[in-house]
Amino acid sequence: MSTTAASPSTDRSGHPPGHRSAYQATFEELGTPLRDVTFVVVDLETTGTSAAEGGITEIGAVKVRGGEVLGEFQSLVNPGQPVPAFVARLTGITNAMVATAPDIALVLPSFLEFARGSVLVAHNAPFDVGFLKAMCARLDYPWPGFQVVDTVPLARRLVTRDEAPNHKLSSLARLFHATVSPDHRALSDARATVDVLHGLFDRLAPMGVTHLEDLATAADPVPPEVRRKRHLADDLPDAPGVYLFRGPGDEVLYVGTSVNIRKRVRSYFTAAEKRKRITEMVRIAERVTPVACATPLEAQVRELRLITEHAPRYNRRSKYPERHAWVRLTDEAYPRLSVVGAVVEGAAHIGPFGSRRAAQEAVHALHDALNLRQCTARLPLVSRVAGSPCALAGMGRCSAPCVATEAPDASYAAVADAARQALTGDPAPVVRALSDRIAALAHQERYEEAGEVTRRLRAFVAGAHRAQRLDPLARCAELVAARPSGIGDAPGRPGGWEIVVVKHGRLAATDVSAPGADPLPLVAALRTTAEHVDPPVAPAPAAHPEETDLLLAWLGSPGVRLVHVDGTWACPVRAAGAHADLAWASDRVRAEMDAVGHAHESQVDTMTAC
Structure with a gap:
């Protein structure tokens, strides 16, 4: 089945977006209700607070599901080191009690088997789980990767200071009327934690936390x-x-x-x-x-x-493509640069720019490099009455074609040709001229001005580069490309092919072939059913410019193969892309700054980094 991108108001099956086709939902989609989850509530008694240096003296755990206790686990453990006196006073576990207890190497496998396939729960889980992981590492056992629920952050989210003075297990056990009082023995504390867990679940349910997947963020504010x-x-x-x-x-x-x-x-x-x-x-x-x-x-x-x-009010980008601006070299006797909202046939353009301000920066860059006229009057090829030269002509920045009364101004034609070539072909002369100016300003320690010229140069190169990339694809009547599925940003279905049909820079159809199947029948079907796209006025594509940018990025990704091209898809050999990083201008600024003995690296980065 082909999947066209012509109508965003339908899904891949051709139904409206709200339509739900009948299918068997996976357990992952449905989630796991908390009543169906097997929890193992665990508590440890240890010789200290450091998992790296201390040992476990007792493990207690309760397995519970749906409010029903399924089993309990309890064992003293020989920690292999003396039990500190203050720990013995706190827990009641003495050296004599653990002297004959089994080693952790015997107890830990039994506990891991007891807890297998469950979700671990602990009060202050990083402490207990930290010790268990440390013991697994010490004995070279793989950690099973339990999902862990910590009742402390849940309690902080759900229990106020008015209800309990703190979030210790003893305080919460009193609040939720636990059937067992915690006494710093592992099994008693685990039993009390079970009652606390169920009390917290009762408070989470009205908040919509009813599935295991919800617990991962239940403590979020x-x-x-x-x-x-x-x-x-x-x-x-x-x-x-x-x-x-x-x-x-x-x-x-x-x-x-x-x-x-x-x-x-x-x-x-x-x-x-x-x-x-x-x-x-x-x-x-x-x-x-x-x-x-x-x-x-x-x-x-x-x-x-x-x-x-x-144009959703909460989306910030791409809502108003009509606000994109182009820079055009006008088609008149003495061409000039103009910032416009649309392209016209036969004129040289660069862009589109995200704003008129960015487009105007590119115009300033060209004016800095070339003696194009900046007046807006439409001049005849030969004026009957000589005009009055402007200040720019007096500064040598305009050849003043307005004063030509006997023959066309041939020198201006050369300037216009240079501008046209910089817009549609090789921008190196403009880059070179502005690079020299940036270097001169840096040599004079006029860094703010150098930064301004660099911004202008960056805007010009970016606009020229974008137009030169969009133009060939906008002129291409049809391009079919394929990429192996399951690579790059396309998860799933490895072994098949992603097929893309592009017409004049617009996505006209796309689908993925079945793994192992011949993709050519799908290619033929997509070409037959693809959206009809009318040719645009290049370099503007027949789609939102950002859509064409997405297609160009995909076409340039690893593994893409061209299947069919109706037209020509090529870029100029000496295109603006060669200057996209402005390395030339950056190197010149750094060289000049080194020459005058300055090491303001942060300033240079701010001015010249792309």
């Missing part, structure tokens, strides 16, 4: 109204794709993408989400719509298109 909305992620797929948070009136509040939709959406209801605006968004969200995609590339493209379509 998340507002209750946010945590209660964790159910919005319950029916989402564990697959790459796009998700839309929707608010009252089905308004699209936020659009995001992930290689695992369900896992990513769940993170919005935990302390991992620290953005205040997004927390505000979650408070008013009413549902989440998933759009499963074949590959992360398709997900990224769909996200971009949905953001452009809906």
Whole structure:
């Protein structure tokens, strides 16, 4: 089945985003209810606080599931070292009691077998688990990798100072009316911790923490109204794709993408989400719509298109492609540079830039390097009446074609040709001229001015480089490429091929072939069913420029093979990409600063780093 990216309002099966196809959900998707989890609540008594140097004197544990005790484990342990007097007074465990007890090498395997397949629970778990891990390492036993629940941070989240003076086990046992009082003996303390755990679970349930997966973030300082909305992620797929948070009136509040939709959406209801605006968004969200995609590339493209379509108020980027600016060399007798919002046929352009300010910086860079006129009047090829030269002409920065009355200004034609070549071909003359100026300013210790010229140069090179990358793909009627599945940013389904059909810089179709299957029939099907795309005015692509950037990044990733190209996909040999890091300008500034004996490395980095 082909998967086209033409309509972001449908999922891969052609259904609306809210449609849920019938399928058997996995246990991972559903989560594990706490009543079905087997917990082993453990407590240790030790000779001290250091797991690296101390020893275990007693292990006690209670296995429980669904509120029912399934078994208990208790054993004294010979720590292999004397029990300190203060520990003996605290626990009641003396040297005489452990002298005949089994060594940890005998007790630890029995405990690990008792706890196998369970979730470990402890009060101040880092202490107890730290000792158990240290003993495993000392005896060269592999640590089973238990999931661990610590009742201390849960208690800090759920029990206020008005209810208990502190969060010690004894205080919590009194609060939750534990049937056993903790007395610093391992099994008694473990039994008391079981009652505390169940008391904490009773308080977590109204907050929406009802599954094992919820416990990982149950202690996070998340507002209750946010945590209660964790159910919005319950029916989402564990697959790459796009998700839309929707608010009252089905308004699209936020659009995001992930290689695992369900896992990513769940993170919005935990302390991992620290953005205040997004927390505000979650408070008013009413549902989440998933759009499963074949590959992360398709997900990224769909996200971009949905953001452009809906302009969600909580998304900050890519909402207004019409605000992108281009720099154009005008098509007139004496061309000049102009910042415009769209490209026209037959003119030289660079961009698009993210803002008019960035585009204007590129214009200043070209004006610094070339004597292009900066006036906005439309000049005839030969004026009947000589104009009045401007101040720039007097400074030698303009050939003043406005004063030509007898013949066209041939010198200006050469300047315009140089500008056209810098925009569409090799920008080296402009880079060289501005590099010399930057070096001269640095030599004169005019570092702020050198930084300003560097910013202009950076803007020009970035705009020229982007246009020269977009232009060939925008002119290419159809390009089909493939990449082995399961590599790079595409998880899962190894052995197949990701197939991508691009038309004029727009994703027209994509899908993944089955592992081991011949991908060519899928290629033929995708080419037949791909979206029709009208040719744009190059270098502007037939899509959001950021979409074409995503496609170019994918096409340049390891393992990509070209299957079919209708047209030409090539970049100039001496293109702006060769100067993208501005290493030339950076080296010149450093050399000049070294020459004058300055070592302001931080200043240089600020001025010249790309």
